[in-house]
Amino acid sequence: MEFISLRENTYAFTGAVNIGYSVKEGKGLLIDTGLDDSAANKVLRILDEKGLPLDYCIITHAHTDHYGGADRIRNKRDLTIVAPRLEKAIMENPVLEPIYLFNGAFPPVSLRNKFLEAKGISVDKEIEAGPYQLGPFQLDILSLPGHSYGQIGVLVEGVLYASDAYFGKEALAKHIVPFITDADQTLATLHYILEQSCHGAIPGHGIYEEDFRKTVEENIALHHRHMEALEELIAVKQSCSFEGIVKEYLNEVGVSSRQLGQLLLYRTSITAYLISLERRERITMAVTQNELVVALHS
Ligand SMILES: [Zn+2]
Missing domain, CATH: 1.10.10 (Arc Repressor Mutant, subunit A)
Incomplete structure (x- = not known):
């Protein structure tokens, strides 16, 4: 895991999944937490080494690689965790993910692992799309459904943390068929991201790019290709x-x-x-x- 600066006051812990971080007026904001205790420990260690604060955590959606580390972070820090409503329900009842994947039947043991079912957490507040003040942070919360039911993105200091609304080129090539729950919402979200005026964007899996629109266009083209080929x-x-x-x-x-x-x-x-x-x-x-x-x- 690396800790990189994106722009002034905005950073990312990069690795298998990107975790956002911003600091303002002595307060620290984390965006997502990584997969598990090990990822959370690395985040906390790096923040400690750099003397950086941690007071708030926004979780963009209830996939374990984005919230699996939240339980450890909550146990180690006194912080406020916020998440969108429907995603919050899954984070608080994590067995719901293997349940929905298995068509509603109670899932077999092979589905009950840290990649599909994280440790449950309690979320302090629900977050909705629109301007949002969290301590000193003035954020724009974007509704980005399609990859997950209630996924959000976070716009802070001109940087868009887009979560899994789009994937970087390597991730797209690796997955071949990216995970989505609604193709029309996925495409609407991708077009919505193209309209954003921000300095740059970073997806959950991929690199920070000022010129992120080309990557978003590739995501759009891929989804169209899949649907045409299926037809x-x-x-x-x-x-x-x-x-x-x-x-x-x-x-x-x-x-x-x-x-x-x-x-x-x-x-x-x-x-x-x-x-x-x-x-x-x-x-x-x-x-x-x-x-x-x-x-x-x-
Ligand atoms: Zn995801």
């Missing part, structure tokens, strides 16, 4: 079971899930793309003989 696949098959489409498409793009958790994350993204295609009346989804069948819209 083509369905056109070729005429009709196919939902699970069959998930399998064929993942094979086609070279994804190989070896674990249930991985497969369910990909499956959620494919579901989100298919729902967008259905909303736009490109495809239909109907139950036939106890099977969900996907077909081109006639």
